[in-house]
Amino acid sequence: MRDVIGRHRGMRGVRTAREAVELVRVGSDSVPETRMRLALVDAGLPEPVLNHVLFESRGVPVLWPDAAYPRWGIALQYDGGHHAGTEQHLRDIDRQDRTEIHGWLEVRIGKHHLEGDRPAVVPRVRRALQSRGWRRDDR
Template identity: 40%
Template sequence: MDSLLGSGLTSPAALSEIARHFADRRGGRRARRVFDLADPAAQSPPESHLRVRLVLAGLPRPVVQHPARLPSGLLLHPDLAWPEFRVAVEYDGHWHTDPDQLHRDRRRLNQLVAAGWIVLHVTSRRLTDDFPGVVREVHAVLAQRGWRR
C-alpha cells in the first residue's frame, strides 16, 4: 500500500472508497486497517514493515520521514520519528554496510543526537530475529521521554 500511495497509483480517497464499498464483506475490516496503516512517505518495504509492526505492537504511530530541523538549519529526515518526544528510528538495511553510506549515517546520527534526539537503529536481522527486543527498546525510550500509553 505504501508503494502504491507513494507512486501515485492510488490515493487515500480511493482506498477509503474501496474500504467503504467492501466494509460488509469478508476481509473488509482488515482492508480498512491495512489502508489506515499505509503511508506514502515510506521509502522502502522494510521501513514499512518495521513501522506497521511497531504500531501493531501498541506503540504510537511514528511520522515517516519527519523533517527534523537542526539548530544549524540543516534539515534531516529520520525514517521513523516521534517528534514530540525527539525519538527516531532508522532502519539499516544491507546497503548501510557500504563504507561511504556508513560515514553518512554516522554523521547524521551525531547531528541528530547533538540536537537532542534519541536515535535507535534497527537492522534487517533484528527486524527478523529480535523484533520483541526492538519493541522493548522503542517503548523504553518513548516512555523515558514522556510517552504514556
Template identity: 40%
Template sequence: MPRRPAPLPATLASSGFTVLEARAAGVSLTRLRAADLRTPASGIRHPRELAPDAVARAGMLGSRHPGAFLSHFTAAACWGLQVEPRNRIERERIDLAVHAELPRPRGKGVRGHRLDLSHDELVTRDGLEVTSPARTWLDLASVGCGIEDLTVAADRIVWARHPLATVHQLERMLLRHRGARGIRSLRIALDEAIEDADSSRETRLRLHIIGAGLPRPVAAHVVRDAYGRAVATADLAFVEHRVLLEYEGDHHRTDRGQWAHDLDRFNRLQGLGWICFRIGAAQFARPDEVVAVVAHALAARASRDMPGA
C-alpha cells in the same frame, strides 16, 4: 562418458523459452529432455544455470494460454509490491488469469484464475498484459494476504515518489467490488496506508509498533536544526518525544562513503537531542525487541518531560 548436449540456438541459450519456440528453431524433442535444461512448468524450458524470474516465466507461460494475463502474486511481482506467498511451493507457481468466460489456465507450475474485470483493470506493462495495480491489490486479499501484506502493497501503490495509483482509485476499487473476498482486510489496510513509506520493511516495522500499542510514528519526518536547516529525514519518528528509527540496508555498512555520512548524520541528530535507533536486518528479524527498547525510550522521555520531573 555421456555425450555433451548439442548447443542451443543463441536466441534460446540466454533465457527461458517455450517448447513451441524451440521446435520452431529446429531443436529436437530429445534435446529438450537433456539434463542441462530445467522444466519450471509444462511446455517451458530454460538452461539450468539460468533462473528466469516469475514475471519472465509468466510471459513464457502466457503464450501457451490464449487470452491469459498476469494476476495475483505474479502481478504483484510485476508492480514491485514486495508481497509473496509464505509457502515455497506456492512461491514457485505462476498466477495466470483469463476473463470469466474462458477456461481456467491449467498445467504444471500454473495457478489459474478466472476474473470478471472492468476495462480499466487490465493494462499492458513491458509487453505483458497484467492486472492494474489497484486490481492486483484487490485480488491479493483473495489468495490469503492478511492486513500487513495488504498494507505493504497499498503503501507501495500510493508511494508519493512514484505512485502506481491514488488512494481515491483504491477506494473506488473497493466500492466497485463490495462483495470481494477479504474486503474487510482491504478496508483496514487502506486506512493504514500512507504515501511516505520508502520500503516494505519500514511499513512492517510501523505496523508492528502500532500493533504493540505505542504511539503512531510519523513517516519521512524532516529533522531541522535551530536555524531551520534540514539535518535528516527520519524513516519513522516520534516527534513529541524526539525519538526516531531508521532502517538501514547492508550498503550502509559496506559503502565507506555512506558509512561516514551516516556517522556525521547520527552525531548531528544526537546533538539536537534525538534518541536514534538504527535498525538492520538482524534487528528487523526481532521486532518485539525493537518495540521494547523504543517503548523504554518513549517512557523515559515522557517521564523526563513531566512537570516537576
C-alpha cells in the same frame, strides 16, 4: 451455488483490502520501514511520523529520519544492507552525531530487529520512548 461462493470469497477480499488501505501511509520508503511501523503500532506504541524533517534554529533542514516521534525527540532509522558499506557507514555516524547535537535520540533498526513473532524493534523503541518520558497513556 459456485457463483455465490465466489462472491462471498470476493467480499472477504474486499473487507481485507479495506482494512489494509487503512494501514497505508504516504512516506514509507521501504517494506522494512512499513513492517517496523506496523510492529510498533501492533504492540500498542504510538504511531511514528514518517520522514519527519528536523530543522535547525535558522530554518535549515538538518535531519530526515525514516520515522520519528517529534514529541519525544526520537528518530528511527532503518539501516538496510547498503548501510554496511564504508562510505554509508561513515555517513550514518555523522547523521547520528547531528541527531544528538540537536537533542534527539537516534534508534537504529536493522533487518534482524524486525524478524519473528515478537520483533526486537518493539522493546528497543519502547525503552527509547520511556527514556524520553512516554507513558502508555500518551498517544
